[in-house]
Structure formats: structure tokens, C-alpha cells
Amino acid sequence: MKIGLIDVDGHHFPNLALMKLANYHRQQGDTVEWINHLEQYNKVYQSKVFTFTPDVSTVVQAEEIVKGGTGYEMYGELFCDDTEPDYSIYPQYTHAYGFLTRGCVRHCPWCIVPKKEGSIRAYRDVETVLQGRRTAILMDNNVLASEHGLQQLEKIADLKCKVDFNQGLDSRLVTDEVAQLLSKIKWIRFIRFATDTLAAVESLLKAIEKLNRYGVKNYRIFVYLLVKDVADANERCKVLKKLGVNPFAQTYRDYDKNILPTREQKRFAWYVNQKAVFKATEWEDYR
Numbered sequence: 151m152k153i154g155l156i157d158v159d160g161h162h163f164p165n166l167a168l169m170k171l172a173n174y175h176r177q178q179g180d181t182v183e184w185i186n187h188l189e190q191y192n193k194v195y196q197s198k199v200f201t202f203t204p205d206v207s208t209v210v211q212a213e214e215i216v217k218g219g220t221g222y223e224m225y226g227e228l229f230c231d232d233t234e235p236d237y238s239i240y241p242q243y244t245h246a247y248g249f250l251t252r253g254c255v256r257h258c259p260w261c262i263v264p265k266k267e268g269s270i271r272a273y274r275d276v277e278t279v280l281q282g283r284r285t286a287i288l289m290d291n292n293v294l295a296s297e298h299g300l301q302q303l304e305k306i307a308d309l310k311c312k313v314d315f316n317q318g319l320d321s322r323l324v325t326d327e328v329a330q331l332l333s334k335i336k337w338i339r340f341i342r343f344a345t346d347t348l349a350a351v352e353s354l355l356k357a358i359e360k361l362n363r364y365g366v367k368n369y370r371i372f373v374y375l376l377v378k379d380v381a382d383a384n385e386r387c388k389v390l391k392k393l394g395v396n397p398f399a400q401t402y403r404d405y406d407k408n409i410l411p412t413r414e415q416k417r418f419a420w421y422v423n424q425k426a427v428f429k430a431t432e433w434e435d436y437r
């Protein structure tokens with residue numbers, strides 16, 4: 151069979167599902183390639199991660215087109231989920247990509263993860279994800295909420311590989327013991343957390359304090375900042391700025407109601423994410 155792949159919106163990040171599909175079909179003896187819109191395929195896999203990005207508008211010539219991903223509001227598990235990814239379709243990326251756990255114990259109202267993946271469960275061993283690579287981008291949603299996740303963190307520290315939990319860690323679960331464990335891990339760049347409301351700041355500050363005790367410097371800490379109420383986000387930002395940690399603003403989107411960010415939310419996010427502007431001015435002056 152001749153298989154075509156379309157990564158609809160992944161221009162800065164490899165698509166794990168497509169990498170697994172590529173490997174699965176190659177193991178079946180099929181040919182797999184990025185789609186050429188002038189050619190005919192037996193089957194085309196079209197994967198979309200975000201609901202708000204535009205869909206493919208050019209004609210796809212295929213006997214069968216299989217769409218998948220959160221961007222199409224399709225949350226089912228991939229039929230070949232156990233297949234290891236074929237990194238050769240994204241030669242520009244050198245890290246390993248994957249998950250150690252799936253799901254989350256929490257039910258934040260703006261988040262799609264509990265609906266998509268359910269509660270937390272063990273998923274993979276870090277060595278399976280690494281496939282011999284020395285660095286890994288791990289996309290777990292709440293690794294600290296899982297016993298398996300904590301065991302994997304111990305293993306990561308022992309292996310001395312470098313990792314990035316790019317979805318952030320849950321600051322409420324950073325005990326003294328967890329902070330010590332996190333301090334032993336080699337991070338690609340940052341230890342990431344999130345603060346989505348003012349109420350979440352307290353637990354973040356406690357987590358930072360514990361990490362500091364084990365030698366983690368604030369410039370190594372990165373905090374996702376959900377921007378819904380701009381005044382609330384600005385208050386959180388001021389706290390982070392004072393500490394010298396790195397905030398990254400993300401505007402709120404309601405996936406169900408398709409509510410897009412307001413102009414003020416977008417301006418605030420721009421202000422925070424332009425580091426030179428953020429460091430030089432306060433939001434009140436910038437606005």
C-alpha cells in the first residue's frame with residue numbers, strides 16, 4: 151500500500167501519532183511518505199492537534215482518508231499506540247518524544263485532558279521512550295500524581311539523561327521529597343509549572359521555595375500563565391517577575407464554545423512573552 155501523511159498544524163513539534171503510524175505501516179511493508187497533493191494514495195492519515203488551526207484546504211487523492219487528533223475532537227486511542235515512533239519522518243528533531251503516564255487526577259474546567267484520557271495511569275518506561283537517545287521531551291499531564299511517574303523520575307535521575315516535561319508539573323504535589331528528586335534530574339532547560347489562577351500562586355511559591363532549598367535557581371523555573379482575566383494574570387505575573395522565574399502567557403480558548411481570545415488577552419500575552427518588553431516595563435505602563 152502507498153500511505154500518505156499530513157501533519158495539519160505541527161510546524162514546530164513532531165506528531166507522535168504520525169510517527170507511530172509511519173513505523174506501523176513500514177513494518178507491514180507499505181511505503182510511507184509526506185503527502186504530495188499531485189499523487190494518488192491508498193490511504194492518507196491526516197492528524198490535527200489544535201481545534202483553532204485551519205484544516206487542509208487542498209485536494210487529497212486517496213481511496214481512504216483517516217482523520218485523527220484533538221483538533222478533530224477525536225480522542226480515541228490510536229490502533230497502533232504500542233508501536234514505537236519512526237523518527238526518520240522528522241529528521242530535524244533530535245530529542246525522543248513521548249509519555250510516561252497518561253491522564254490526570256484533576257478536573258480543571260478549561261482542560262480537555264480528563265475528557266480525552268481519563269484518570270492517571272502508568273504508560274511507558276523512560277528507556278522505551280528514549281530509544282537510545284539521551285534527551286526526551288515528555289508530554290505527561292501530571293507525572294507527579296502517579297506512583298509509576300515518580301519511579302520514572304528516579305530512573306531519569308539515575309540514567310542522567312536530560313528531560314523536559316513540557317506540559318508542566320503540578321506544584322501542589324511538590325513535597326520536600328519530590329523537590330529533592332527534581333533537583334537531581336538533568337533538565338534540558340527548565341523545570342516547568344503552571345499557574346492558571348491567583349489561587350494557584352500559593353502552591354507554586356511553596357514548590358519554588360522547596361526547590362530553592364535543594365539548589366534549584368529561579369531562572370531554571372518556567373511557569374505557564376493562563377490568561378483569561380487579564381488583571382488576575384497580571385497579578386500572578388508580578389509575583390513571578392519579582393522572583394526572577396520565567397512566565398509564559400497562554401491565552402484562554404474555550405474548545406467547546408469555540409471562544410477566541412480577546413484583543414486585550416492577546417496584547418497581554420504578547421507583552422509577557424516579549425522578554426525585553428516584559429523586563430523593561432510594567433503592564434500598566436505598556437498598556
Ligand code: SF4
Pocket residue numbers: 254255256257258261262263264291292320
Ligand atoms: S492539572 Fe493540568 S492536565 Fe490536569 S486537568 Fe488541570 S490543567 Fe488539565
